[in-house]
Amino acid sequence: MAHQLVIVLDFGGQYNQLIARRVRECGVYCEVKSYKTPIAELKALNPKGIIFTGGPNSVYDEKSPHITKDIFDLHIPILGICYGAQLMAYTLGGEVSACQTSEYGKTDTHYDTSSVLFGGIHLPETASSWMSHTDYVSKIPDGFRITAHTEDCPAAAFENAERKLYAVQFHPEVNHTFAGQGMIDSFVKNVCGCVGDWTMAGYAKTAISEIREKVGNGKVLLALSGGVDSSVAAALLAKAVGSQLTCIFVDHGFMRKNEGDEVEAAFKDSGMNFIRVNAKEQFMSKLRGVSDPETKRKAIGEEFIRVFEQEAKKIGKVDYLVQGTIYPDVIESGLGDAAVIKSHHNVGGLPDYVDFKEIIEPLRMLFKDEVRKLGTELGLSPVLVWRQPFPGPGLAIRIIGDITDEKLEILQDADFIFREEIAKARLDRDINQYFAVLTNMRSVGVMGDARTYDYTIALRAVTTSDFMTADFAKIPYDVLAVAANRIVNEVKSVNRIVYDVTTKPPATIEWE
Numbered sequence: 043m044a045h046q047l048v049i050v051l052d053f054g055g056q057y058n059q060l061i062a063r064r065v066r067e068c069g070v071y072c073e074v075k076s077y078k079t080p081i082a083e084l085k086a087l088n089p090k091g092i093i094f095t096g097g098p099n100s101v102y103d104e105k106s107p108h109i110t111k112d113i114f115d116l117h118i119p120i121l122g123i124c125y126g127a128q129l130m131a132y133t134l135g136g137e138v139s140a141c142q143t144s145e146y147g148k149t150d151t152h153y154d155t156s157s158v159l160f161g162g163i164h165l166p167e168t169a170s171s172w173m174s175h176t177d178y179v180s181k182i183p184d185g186f187r188i189t190a191h192t193e194d195c196p197a198a199a200f201e202n203a204e205r206k207l208y209a210v211q212f213h214p215e216v217n218h219t220f221a222g223q224g225m226i227d228s229f230v231k232n233v234c235g236c237v238g239d240w241t242m243a244g245y246a247k248t249a250i251s252e253i254r255e256k257v258g259n260g261k262v263l264l265a266l267s268g269g270v271d272s273s274v275a276a277a278l279l280a281k282a283v284g285s286q287l288t289c290i291f292v293d294h295g296f297m298r299k300n301e302g303d304e305v306e307a308a309f310k311d312s313g314m315n316f317i318r319v320n321a322k323e324q325f326m327s328k329l330r331g332v333s334d335p336e337t338k339r340k341a342i343g344e345e346f347i348r349v350f351e352q353e354a355k356k357i358g359k360v361d362y363l364v365q366g367t368i369y370p371d372v373i374e375s376g377l378g379d380a381a382v383i384k385s386h387h388n389v390g391g392l393p394d395y396v397d398f399k400e401i402i403e404p405l406r407m408l409f410k411d412e413v414r415k416l417g418t419e420l421g422l423s424p425v426l427v428w429r430q431p432f433p434g435p436g437l438a439i440r441i442i443g444d445i446t447d448e449k450l451e452i453l454q455d456a457d458f459i460f461r462e463e464i465a466k467a468r469l470d471r472d473i474n475q476y477f478a479v480l481t482n483m484r485s486v487g488v489m490g491d492a493r494t495y496d497y498t499i500a501l502r503a504v505t506t507s508d509f510m511t512a513d514f515a516k517i518p519y520d521v522l523a524v525a526a527n528r529i530v531n532e533v534k535s536v537n538r539i540v541y542d543v544t545t546k547p548p549a550t551i552e553w554e
């Protein structure tokens with residue numbers, strides 16, 4: 043089934059993906075395209091609407107991204123946001139000037155709720171919007187009317203309803219804009235006429251039939267890490283081609299407590315060929331006595347490839363290799379230009395030696411939250427659907443210094459308790475990553491009447507949207523107290539717990 047499409051035309055704004063996610067949240071499919079896309083190409087996609095993103099430039103900068111007037115003659119509804127609003131005004135004969143007072147942050151905004159954008163969404167006449175601009179529209183084009191203003195911005199929103207052209211200086215996609223999601227919903231539904239035909243149930247159905255058609259009776263191979271993306275891709279492929287699919291799950295022994303078994307349980311009865319390679323001894327043999335973090339990572343990466351290669355050889359030539367690439371990877375690698383090159387090196391360095399005809403990327407148009415919804419739709423266990431990110435080398439880089447079986451067991455137990463307490467406190471969906479680290483520090487303690495000299499466990503929990511920067515999670519003390527108390531009582535050889543309160547940067551999320 044073909045979906046109705048809205049195009050998010052990217053002018054270099056930091057919120058391009060956020061806008062696209064907001065549109066998808068309305069149940070409307072959208073794709074992010076570069077502003078350089080030829081108008082004829084945009085037209086051929088037959089979009090129901092176009093949204094111009096913001097951008098860092100001024101329309102008067104020599105190098106600022108522009109668009110020809112022709113786009114407004116397509117008779118496709120357009121919403122311009124921030125720079126997009128200024129560009130719309132400028133291109134249609136309005137004027138843009140430098141602000142006397144720049145606006146940044148939450149700003150009181152007065153709305154004309156007779157606008158289709160602002161009516162019927164429980165928006166009061168005055169409410170906060172999120173502003174971030176140094177230029178403003180000082181004269182709106184002929185045929186437009188102003189529909190919102192602030193103290194310093196006389197045209198905070200303007201429109202030509204007849205031509206279905208709308209513009210907002212603020213950012214409706216940012217949560218701080220009151221009823222911002224409602225404004226986007228109004229645009230895509232009431233202005234563009236989208237019906238909201240984008241659901242993960244529909245996606246699953248279409249993807250399954252497309253995969254079947256493409257694969258025919260070919261052989262498909264997937265490297266399953268147990269992470270959300272590869273698990274959902276596996277579940278989708280299993281439904282589509284069943285026994286033609288082989289998933290190889292390399293258990294290097296550094297998974298969290300019970301995790302290897304959970305992955306196996308989720309897939310072993312799914313009709314596909316599921317191969318779990320228990321390679322703990324093989325990995326341990328390469329790591330004994332190794333304490334340098336980079337050497338550990340390298341050894342694990344190399345061994346991973348070796349084990350995978352051994353298994354893949356047994357299967358012989360495959361026709362398709364599945365990768366769990368998702369839409370943010372596609373957008374970030376240049377809106378598709380570089381996607382193939384990147385995906386080739388995406389799965390722990392796999393494909394170079396696996397003999398295959400073509401790559402299948404069944405999640406390449408989905409955002410992470412959609413991947414989770416799809417996983418739920420496919421009946422995948424919540425343990426896998428809601429799994430937090432987990433580094434490829436696993437607990438090996440959360441045991442500081444050299445790794446032993448004893449240390450691995452200590453860390454698995456401590457980490458399990460911490461995760462359990464976070465889940466009990468219902469913090470697990472708000473904190474983006476949380477785990478325990480076994481430091482290589484021992485200190486003196488007292489237990490009963492006896493002196494102890496045992497390990498220190500560090501607890502780490504962060505909130506982040508992109509994992510490039512992160513804040514430490516402000517976990518309530520009583521939750522930390524219960525976790526700490528349980529760990530020192532239930533896990534042998536641990537007598538001290540510390541909580542890591544550094545941000546990234548300067549620290550990183552992992553300790554190694």
Ligand code: XMP
Pocket residue numbers: 339431432433434435475509546549550551552553
């Ligand atoms: P750092 O420690 O660099 O971590 O702040 C950022 C995010 O990346 C994850 N991470 C890894 N993921 N292989 C992975 O697949 C790795 O070698 C690796 N190292 C770090 C980390 O868990 C965090 O989510």
